[in-house]
Amino acid sequence: MLHVRSIWNGVISFGLVRIPIKLVNATESHAIPFREIHTEDGGRIRHRKFCELEDREVTVQEISRGYEEADGTIIPITDEDLTHLPLPTARTIEIVTFVPEDRIDPLQMGAAYYLAAGRAPAARPYALLREALKRSNRVAIAKFALRGRERLGMLRLVGDTIALHGLLWPDEVRAPEGLAPAADVAVHDRELDLADELMDALSEVGLEDLRDEYREAVEEVVAAKISGEPLPEAPEPERGVRVLDLTTALERSVRALRESRGEGAGGPAEAGAERLPPRGTPKGAGGRKPTSAKTGRGGAAGRDAKKATARTPAKGAAEKTPAKKAAPRRRSA
Secondary structure (H helix, E strand, O other), rough: OOOOOOOOOEEEEEEOOEEEEEOOOOOOOOOOOOOOOOOOOOEEEEEEEEEEEOEOOOOOHOOOOOEEEOOOOOOOOOOHHOOOOOOOOOOOOEEEEEHHHHHHHHHEEEEEEEEEEEEEEHHHHHHHHHHHHHHHHHHHEEEEEEEEEEEEEEEEEEEOEEEEEEEHHHHOOOOOOOOOOOOOOOHHHHHHHHHHHHHHHHHOOOOOOOHHHHHHHHHHHHHHHHHHOOOOOOOOOOOOOOOOOOHHHHHHHHHHHHHHHHOOOOOOOHHHHHHOOHHHHHHHHHHHHHHHHHHHOOOHHHHHHHHHHHHHHHHHHHHHHHHHHHHHHHOOO
16 A cells, blocks of 8 residues: 555535545656755755844745735735635535546646545445446546645546546646648658658657656766765767768668667567668668668668679679680580
């Protein structure tokens, strides 16, 4: 069981069914925390809270909230005041509709939470909602109030647990007008075929294999500073190779990715190269790519093999010509 403190208690409203629940954060940050310090002597920088009227520092217990009017007047708003909100979602996650999950724009999705059954009597209605979501293959859209405002949320299943994703309201998502290139930009079939193969190759990487390399690098620097060892050397940035056209860039990308995985003859790279039609392939690096794939060799070795292969037929042809002339002389003798 996930042993974390709940951040909100309330109920799920499912028609006339009430399900007591606890809201628990579903994600956690692994970012390395830094502190602000005084550059000159390394002293900690503290942000203190001062009252403007008394010009003194105040404690957290002395701080509350207030609403500022246009003329600058502050109207105190207490927690007791907020309990009188004329809003049914003050302590309720009110389900308002059910929709297919693909109807939700990923741009709307925000923070994620797990919903835990609040008390023993909540187990049965919780299980009822869970099984209803599972059977319908839909997600629930709900309204709820959290941190001083009403929010929109999506309830879906994560295993046997109901999860709540905070959603932006539809009018909070900006339209991307004018950001995409003009619709008349031409993309050739050959480029699409290569893009498909590159996507297939990249699809072999699983999400579980990804890690935060920036955080690991920061940890390495911090560890070196603590131990007094020399700081690790930053790698030299890779020098970009000038690519003359989009087709060549795609072909080199696919080849480099396959070579980095050690895939040789008969591997996925060759299968992909076989199915790529040579429509409009320019001579040069782009035209040589299928040949390199079939030989199962990559990099400089592959190019040397192709050069050697290209020279071999010419040499053989030169040797066969004298042989044909010599044969009639033997017959005449």
